Amino acid sequence: MTTVEIERSMAPAAATPSRRSQRRGGLAGYVFVSGYTALLLAFGVFPTGYSFYLALTNTRGQFTGLGQFTKVISDFRFGPAFGNIAVYLVMWLLLVVVLTVVTAVILRSRVRPGLSAALRFLYYLPGALAGVASVLVWLFMLSPGVSPVTGLLRALGLSTFDQVLAPGNLPVILVLIAFWTGAGGWIVVMYGALNNIPDEVMEAARVDGAGPWRTAWSIQVPMIRKWIVYMAILAFASGTQLFVEPQLLQTASLQRVSPTWSPNQLAYVLAFQNGDFNAAAALSVFLLVLGLIVATVLVTRSGLFKVGDE
Amino acid sequence: MRSSRPPAAPRRRRRLALAAIAMAGAAAVLAGCASANDTPAASSSSGSGSSAGFTEAKQVANSPITVWTDSTRLPSVQKYAKENPGVKMNIVTFDGSADGSTYLQTKVQLFDRTGKGWPDVVFASPTDVTWASVPTNPSAQPYAAPIDKLVPSSVLSGFATGSLAPCQLAGHTYCLRNDIAQVVLWYNKTLMAKWGYQVPTTWEQYQALGEKVAKQHPGYVIGAVGDTNSQESYFWSSQCPAQQLVAPNTLKVDLSSPDCTRMANLLDPLIADKAISTQGFFTQGFNGSKVLMAVGPSWYGQYLFNSAFKTPAKQIAAAAPLTWDGQSTTYTGDVGGGVWMISSHSTNIKAATAVAEWLTTSTENLQGAPTYPAYSPGAKAWLANPVNKDYFANDVAPVFTAAANEVWTGWSNTKFSDATPWSNTVLPALTAGKSLAATLPAWQTAIVNEAKSVGYSVVTQ
Numbered sequence: 001m002t003t004v005e006i007e008r009s010m011a012p013a014a015a016t017p018s019r020r021s022q023r024r025g026g027l028a029g030y031v032f033v034s035g036y037t038a039l040l041l042a043f044g045v046f047p048t049g050y051s052f053y054l055a056l057t058n059t060r061g062q063f064t065g066l067g068q069f070t071k072v073i074s075d076f077r078f079g080p081a082f083g084n085i086a087v088y089l090v091m092w093l094l095l096v097v098v099l100t101v102v103t104a105v106i107l108r109s110r111v112r113p114g115l116s117a118a119l120r121f122l123y124y125l126p127g128a129l130a131g132v133a134s135v136l137v138w139l140f141m142l143s144p145g146v147s148p149v150t151g152l153l154r155a156l157g158l159s160t161f162d163q164v165l166a167p168g169n170l171p172v173i174l175v176l177i178a179f180w181t182g183a184g185g186w187i188v189v190m191y192g193a194l195n196n197i198p199d200e201v202m203e204a205a206r207v208d209g210a211g212p213w214r215t216a217w218s219i220q221v222p223m224i225r226k227w228i229v230y231m232a233i234l235a236f237a238s239g240t241q242l243f244v245e246p247q248l249l250q251t252a253s254l255q256r257v258s259p260t261w262s263p264n265q266l267a268y269v270l271a272f273q274n275g276d277f278n279a280a281a282a283l284s285v286f287l288l289v290l291g292l293i294v295a296t297v298l299v300t301r302s303g304l305f306k307v308g309d310e
Numbered sequence: 311m312r313s314s315r316p317p318a319a320p321r322r323r324r325r326l327a328l329a330a331i332a333m334a335g336a337a338a339v340l341a342g343c344a345s346a347n348d349t350p351a352a353s354s355s356s357g358s359g360s361s362a363g364f365t366e367a368k369q370v371a372n373s374p375i376t377v378w379t380d381s382t383r384l385p386s387v388q389k390y391a392k393e394n395p396g397v398k399m400n401i402v403t404f405d406g407s408a409d410g411s412t413y414l415q416t417k418v419q420l421f422d423r424t425g426k427g428w429p430d431v432v433f434a435s436p437t438d439v440t441w442a443s444v445p446t447n448p449s450a451q452p453y454a455a456p457i458d459k460l461v462p463s464s465v466l467s468g469f470a471t472g473s474l475a476p477c478q479l480a481g482h483t484y485c486l487r488n489d490i491a492q493v494v495l496w497y498n499k500t501l502m503a504k505w506g507y508q509v510p511t512t513w514e515q516y517q518a519l520g521e522k523v524a525k526q527h528p529g530y531v532i533g534a535v536g537d538t539n540s541q542e543s544y545f546w547s548s549q550c551p552a553q554q555l556v557a558p559n560t561l562k563v564d565l566s567s568p569d570c571t572r573m574a575n576l577l578d579p580l581i582a583d584k585a586i587s588t589q590g591f592f593t594q595g596f597n598g599s600k601v602l603m604a605v606g607p608s609w610y611g612q613y614l615f616n617s618a619f620k621t622p623a624k625q626i627a628a629a630a631p632l633t634w635d636g637q638s639t640t641y642t643g644d645v646g647g648g649v650w651m652i653s654s655h656s657t658n659i660k661a662a663t664a665v666a667e668w669l670t671t672s673t674e675n676l677q678g679a680p681t682y683p684a685y686s687p688g689a690k691a692w693l694a695n696p697v698n699k700d701y702f703a704n705d706v707a708p709v710f711t712a713a714a715n716e717v718w719t720g721w722s723n724t725k726f727s728d729a730t731p732w733s734n735t736v737l738p739a740l741t742a743g744k745s746l747a748a749t750l751p752a753w754q755t756a757i758v759n760e761a762k763s764v765g766y767s768v769v770t771q
Binding site for chain 1: 734738
């Protein structure tokens, strides 16, 4: 962070909007957002609208009200799928929020800059693997016999792959995969957020006698709260949409993992096996609404999008 | 505090704020909807129209045909293509619907929506015929062409008794059976002789021998129940009414029947003694050198013992399916056995039919087929071919031929794969140490749920 940036951002907040509005109006802005907007409409807004249409109609295109939704809720796989994802989400959100923030704080304050950069690179590295590749890596890690940590698996009482994939272990395995691939990116983001805390503030804390933990808890974490909320929203959304990982585990385990473990998998089965695209759309609308509700709660509680200043 | 942000943040925040308001609004509207009154009329969207109508696509002479095959049957298809250079063929390899895969079904669902892309000829599992013979949506034509309208009935009557049953729905035949996977008793003749064991002929003897093996040669197994299709080897052979069509759309599921519990009770002590493995034979890392016996399909010989386990030749032998004490008729199970279907959308039905017919009925192809042919003259030629028998320690021909006619017909071909409830519900429970007998109720529930979700009415008596 440069001094110029600090000065500018430390300027009275009230002045900011007017200055900004004067700078607006050029075509350039629209040109820059147009590409994104077109893609968003084509691949975000239109499909969402189409799934709403499907969810409210049947295969003959007749309006069915909420019939598709009640049908989906009463499906015998609906409850288990959402139960699975709920357990997964609780573990995943706790882990990703607590561990990434703690790691970022330690990297920022307690580790030499060179080492910190190297570690951040290392943490980020698994994220470069696509979802499929990372699942394959974990299939190796978790197969007793071929795994480099076979001893550890055996010590845990897991001597066959089937035992590793017991239904009770699945949320843990999926959280491991998700954390391994996803956390590195968030550590980098959190680190960047911590960098935005002005040195003056940190110095003031030090002068006032705050130790490293006190500083972390009372200064750093509160000041990056919005980033944490932002991460929680995205982590929640990606968590509810879990698909590739359980789907691959299902194939690799020769079907010992349910083909409808997560709601997204259930939607896939409804659409492509039962041929019921309407029910699948209704299920995806459920997921959308769930994500929106959680996002709304988090946004309003945290003031994430508050413009200007309080 | 807020002022510590970089200057770009407020603009992004404002845009996001708008999005958030929009989101919140949408969420509120939806939340209102979700609690509104139910309209029960809706859920009638499952395509259950059963018209046998078949409108040929406009035929284009000599148009290329696309053939989807599994890798096992690929050489046969390639051979046909080589011998018939006049036929333009695109050959595509896919998983062949093995192990309950739904790849083909998924793709056809999409082709039905886009109106193009169907393979002209496809290798599939019998389960696929149940959905392929009906429309996947109200405006679609069933994917599979009724083969009885394309192939002379004299050809169809050449297939082994009952082997076309999975192909027959609503009075038409929708597929040609490729191979039969009749369940027999496999054993390692060398080991049996070395240890002085008699080959069992009844399930009771099988159990007694298993107990003996567990004591005298711990580590050796006389079977495995952990594969996706182990239930077809054991419970099908036991005539367990796990999925028996009693009317066109009514399925009988009764795992409390004595025909089911007798098998569960027979296997449970063997599982406890580790004489029967809860892992699958096809599980990565299964030790094939410790297999004394296996109850399984005719293709276990080449595919499990020869290819997967690499057991040396002249050790493995096949014996007739096991019977129950006091039961005069022998029944056995069937594990897989593929079919060929012809697309009703093909623009060159003539060429497509010719390929499918050649693959399933020509002696030239069948005598060297990888698995036991369903077409009887082909099976005879196959059994006469030394290549198919040289590996074994005894003559498998009489065993295979007899077992092919003993497949119990009460285990119906259903719209759902029987692998799903077995693998998801029963196998994890067995791995966790529960007994089969204790898992039957959960298995029952899982089958009933699957059946109802694809539109069957279920009876338990």
